[in-house]
Amino acid sequence: MFRKVLLLSLMSFVINTHAAEKINGAGATFPYPIYSKWFSEYQKTNKNVEFNYQSIGSGGGIKQVLNQTVDFGASDAPMTEAELKQAKTPIHQIPTVLGAVVVAYNVKGLEKNLKLDGAAIAGIFMGTISKWNDPMIQKLNPKSQLPATDILPVRRSDGSGTTAVFTEFLGGVSADFKSNVGVGKNVNWKAGIGAKGNEGVTAMVSQTDGAVGYVELAYAINNNLSTAAVLNKAGEYVVANSASISKAASFIKDFSKELTISTINAEGKGVYPISSFTYLLLPEDKTSSKLKEVRSFLKWAMKDGQKMAESLHYAPLPKKMTDAITKKLQ
Numbered sequence: 001m002f003r004k005v006l007l008l009s010l011m012s013f014v015i016n017t018h019a020a021e022k023i024n025g026a027g028a029t030f031p032y033p034i035y036s037k038w039f040s041e042y043q044k045t046n047k048n049v050e051f052n053y054q055s056i057g058s059g060g061g062i063k064q065v066l067n068q069t070v071d072f073g074a075s076d077a078p079m080t081e082a083e084l085k086q087a088k089t090p091i092h093q094i095p096t097v098l099g100a101v102v103v104a105y106n107v108k109g110l111e112k113n114l115k116l117d118g119a120a121i122a123g124i125f126m127g128t129i130s131k132w133n134d135p136m137i138q139k140l141n142p143k144s145q146l147p148a149t150d151i152l153p154v155r156r157s158d159g160s161g162t163t164a165v166f167t168e169f170l171g172g173v174s175a176d177f178k179s180n181v182g183v184g185k186n187v188n189w190k191a192g193i194g195a196k197g198n199e200g201v202t203a204m205v206s207q208t209d210g211a212v213g214y215v216e217l218a219y220a221i222n223n224n225l226s227t228a229a230v231l232n233k234a235g236e237y238v239v240a241n242s243a244s245i246s247k248a249a250s251f252i253k254d255f256s257k258e259l260t261i262s263t264i265n266a267e268g269k270g271v272y273p274i275s276s277f278t279y280l281l282l283p284e285d286k287t288s289s290k291l292k293e294v295r296s297f298l299k300w301a302m303k304d305g306q307k308m309a310e311s312l313h314y315a316p317l318p319k320k321m322t323d324a325i326t327k328k329l330q
Contacts, residue, residue, distance in 0.1 A: 020047060023290050026054040027061020027074030028161050029198040031278045033218040034097055034312045035074070038305045042297055049293050057197055059159015059185045065091065065281045071290045073281035076161025077168075077185060078260035090284040093260050094298060094325060095277040097306070098249060098315040100240035101166045102274070103228040104220040105212040106205050107132055109147045113239055115140045117231035118173030118273075124212060125153050125170070126177060127191025132210065154204045154213035157194030159185040165276040166214045168264050217245075218313040232273040233265055240272045245315035248275035255324040275315075295329050302326050 020043075032055040039051040056064075058075035065073030066086050078093050103121055105114070110132060116124075120136050123129035129136060133146035156163045164185045171178035181187050195204045201213040202223050217240045220227050229237035238244050247270045248263040265273045280298065285291050302325050306316035317325075 020050040021290065021293060022050050022052055023072070023293055024052050024054075024070045025061075025072040025074060025280075025294075026056050026064045026070045027281070028058045028076050028278055029055045030058075030076045030099055030101075030162050030165075030216045031074065031097060031314075032198070033216075033222070034305075034309065034314050037308055037312060038297075038301055041304075041308070042300055046296075049297075051297070055197060055199070057156070057158040058161030058164070061281065062159075065283060068283070071288075072283070072294050074279065075281060076276055076278045077164035078279060079281065087283070092282045092284060092328070093279045094282055094329075095259055095317060095321065096280050096298075096301060097309050097317060098245050098263070098275060098277055099313075100217045100245045100272050100275045101162055101169075101214050102217050102220050102240050103212060103230065104202070104205055104215050104225040105228070106207075106209060106225060107147060107149055107212075108209055109145070110149075110226070111144060112226040113229045114144070114226070115231070115237045116228040118170060121228075121230070122170045122174035122177040124151055125155065125189070125191065125214075126181060127153070149210040152208055152211040153192030154195055154201050154208075154211050155189055155192050156196070156201060158196050160197075161185060161278070162198060162214065162216060163187065165264060166274065168262070169274045172265050217241075221313050230273055232271050233267050234269045234271065236269065238270065238272045240275070242310040242313065242315045244270055244272035245275045246318075247271045248273075249277075249315075249318055249321075252318065252321070255318070255321045259321070259325065259328075277317075299326055299329055302329075 035053055061073035061075055064070045130151055132149045138146055167183045167187050171183040195201045198215045198219045202215050202219040205211040205213040206223050229239045232238050247268055248266045251266055263275050302322040309316040
């Protein structure tokens with residue numbers, strides 16, 4: 001009897017300690033706060049899988065998925081045609097959530113929701129505007145007492161989808177920025193200092209009086225940083241929140257074809273102009289059990305995961321888009 005109980009106990013131990021299948025991903029820091037939450041919640045009811053996601057930046061994520069060193073990648077900027085041609089298998093780019101890149105600053109004596117237009121932001125990050133009381137900024141904020149503090153722009157030092165989103169916006173509103181700095185994950189910065197990841201930029205801005213950087217909204221809120229109200233195409237100064245981010249996708253009517261759709265500087269009232277989708281990069285390999293698990297996770301994210309977006313300072317995908325993605329994942 002003792003031997004039978006011992007045998008049953010050992011069998012139960014083996015079953016209960018069976019290692020979960022580890023799925024490795026890497027890439028964008030932009031969605032890291034919500035991905036961390038999603039993986040944690042998903043694993044509570046799917047104990048046979050364990051996600052390990054490295055927040056290393058979109059450029060690193062694309063490189064690793066191309067080198068097949070991870071099971072999936074992540075990027076805020078869609079992969080280029082040149083990058084997709086390097087892939088050993090086709091890669092599907094799946095939008096997961098909408099987020100915003102905000103201009104976050106830390107300046108003593110400067111109020112929240114400072115009004116900035118594209119030209120002023122471009123000037124700050126090109127170094128042509130070097131004081132917080134510059135006439136261009138003062139003109140946009142006539143009732144504010146702006147300090148004469150030096151401006152320290154903080155930008156990404158790594159290949160970054162957040163940079164791609166931010167520079168696409170600035171390149172679209174400033175010809176000087178586009179020609180002198182450029183648009184993309186890596187650009188030719190003319191001013192400021194670099195920091196790695198949204199985490200690094202946030203930390204540098206938080207610690208430095210006069211600093212300004214571009215980060216995903218959740219990082220600014222979680223670190224109590226002030227953010228600018230940015231001029232949109234409708235002539236409104238809009239702060240980033242779930243509602244203004246959602247409105248950036250309201251112009252899209254057809255989700256049945258291409259899912260890599262830019263929402264940057266979108267038309268419409270109440271739109272926050274530096275809003276963007278972020279993407280999971282999923283290699284096509286029908287024989288991989290790990291990719292089957294990633295597809296199952298994405299189906300969950302399209303339904304249950306979207307409900308968590310607003311509390312984490314993102315915006316859920318439009319319902320028609322989640323329906324289209326769920327169908328595509330079949």
